[in-house]
Amino acid sequence: MFETLPTLVPDPILGLVAECKRDNNPNKIDLSVGVYKDESNHTPVMAAVREAQIRYLESETSKVYQPPGGTENFIGKVNELIFGESHPALKDNRIATVQATGGCASLHLAAKLIMRANPDAKVWLSDPSWPNHFPLLSSTGINIELYPYYDSESHSVSFDKMVSTLENAGAGDLVLIHASCHNPCGADLTKEQWRILTELAQKNGFVPFIDMAYQGFGLSLDDDAYGIRYMSEHLPEVVVCNSFSKNFGLYRERAGSLSVVVSDAQQTPTVMNQALNVARGIYSMPPAHGAALVETVLSNPDLRDMWHSEVNAMRERIVAMRSALADGIAALGCDRDFSFIKQQFGMFSFLGLTETQVDRLKTDYSVYIIKSSRISVAGINPGNLPYLCRAVSEVVKL
Ligand code: LMR
Numbered sequence: 191m192f193e194t195l196p197t198l199v200p201d202p203i204l205g206l207v208a209e210c211k212r213d214n215n216p217n218k219i220d221l222s223v224g225v226y227k228d229e230s231n232h233t234p235v236m237a238a239v240r241e242a243q244i245r246y247l248e249s250e251t252s253k254v255y256q257p258p259g260g261t262e263n264f265i266g267k268v269n270e271l272i273f274g275e276s277h278p279a280l281k282d283n284r285i286a287t288v289q290a291t292g293g294c295a296s297l298h299l300a301a302k303l304i305m306r307a308n309p310d311a312k313v314w315l316s317d318p319s320w321p322n323h324f325p326l327l328s329s330t331g332i333n334i335e336l337y338p339y340y341d342s343e344s345h346s347v348s349f350d351k352m353v354s355t356l357e358n359a360g361a362g363d364l365v366l367i368h369a370s371c372h373n374p375c376g377a378d379l380t381k382e383q384w385r386i387l388t389e390l391a392q393k394n395g396f397v398p399f400i401d402m403a404y405q406g407f408g409l410s411l412d413d414d415a416y417g418i419r420y421m422s423e424h425l426p427e428v429v430v431c432n433s434f435s436k437n438f439g440l441y442r443e444r445a446g447s448l449s450v451v452v453s454d455a456q457q458t459p460t461v462m463n464q465a466l467n468v469a470r471g472i473y474s475m476p477p478a479h480g481a482a483l484v485e486t487v488l489s490n491p492d493l494r495d496m497w498h499s500e501v502n503a504m505r506e507r508i509v510a511m512r513s514a515l516a517d518g519i520a521a522l523g524c525d526r527d528f529s530f531i532k533q534q535f536g537m538f539s540f541l542g543l544t545e546t547q548v549d550r551l552k553t554d555y556s557v558y559i560i561k562s563s564r565i566s567v568a569g570i571n572p573g574n575l576p577y578l579c580r581a582v583s584e585v586v587k588l
Contacts, residue, residue: 260289293433371536443480
């Protein structure tokens with residue numbers, strides 16, 4: 191039977207990571223996958239997480255199943271982190287949150303739940319969006335449409351075009367919006383733009399479906415959740431998928447959550463029950479360890495403060511590397527302006543290179559970036575920066 195299966199082309203992101211690993215060039219630079227790396231090109235276990243791990247291991251007495259939706263304390267802490275402690279929807283008990291196996295499972299779970307509620311639902315995705323949004327969502331059978339998002343001339347959000355396209359999104363539609371640190375383009379919505387989109391949703395009846403994978407990497411933990419908090423205050427329904435892979439450095443632990451803001455507190459247990467029923471049919475229940483570390487950090491003020499400082503330091507390093515890259519290329523006399531990189535947020539930006547230039551970066555310089563010319567800024571450090579600047583300024587001459 192299995193001989194009928196064709197081999198697929200490698201995943202555009204994970205395939206490139208593997209290719210870079212095989213490259214023997216000592217100068218190679220991996221700017222492919224979105225993982226945070228420190229100045230020594232290492233993805234560390236965060237200090238707060240390491241300490242939480244020690245405390246958790248000392249207190250753990252059993253490996254018996256945990257509640258399928260996560261512990262009550264985990265859910266409470268996650269809700270506070272995403273929505274803010276005194277959010278009206280939280281006070282009204284209108285948020286159904288369940289633990290999920292990372293941001294990916296959260297997105298898939300959300301789409302399946304949406305399909306149960308409305309088999310004709312349609313999700314509008316930004317063009318461009320994270321490539322894995324397509325398989326995670328469309329494999330549930332949900333319809334997908336695109337809305338324009340990035341203007342490659344101005345290197346910012348093409349908001350007018352976004353809004354005029356989303357005029358066509360109505361009741362029964364969901365609009366997937368990146369909470370902050372847009373993946374892949376790094377161009378984020380302003381607070382004013384979040385408010386305009388909220389008015390559009392009020393007028394036309396679509397439901398925001400917000401993906402937050404980088405809370406704290408854009409402006410701050412609170413600012414990056416602004417859109418979620420604002421929309422959840424002013425709209426009856428909002429779906430929020432959340433990942434702790436990046437801001438807790440828990441990539442391989444698969445820790446995340448799904449929250450559904452509902453219009454009436456009476457619906458909260460039903461939505462929770464349906465979401466858990468969907469999960470039961472896929473992975474039954476999420477792993478405990480990563481979520482326990484998040485819970486331990488968020489429940490202990492000393493660890494929480496430590497984690498806040500670490501997230502701030504990670505963000506500041508990324509911001510510094512954004513400036514260093516743009517300025518470094520300019521200092522080489524390059525006639526292409528890359529200063530827009532300084533205006534963008536989070537781990538990613540498009541360099542605006544052609545596929546040939548992206549290929550030359552790889553073949554001539556062993557610099558690995560996604561075909562779309564997306565770079566993961568977090569892979570830049572003072573050690574590889576001069577080589578990277580030279581490589582980019584050389585390939586843009588082609
Ligand atoms: C990325 O976009 O590089 C990350 O979100 C990692 C992934 O799984 O694709």
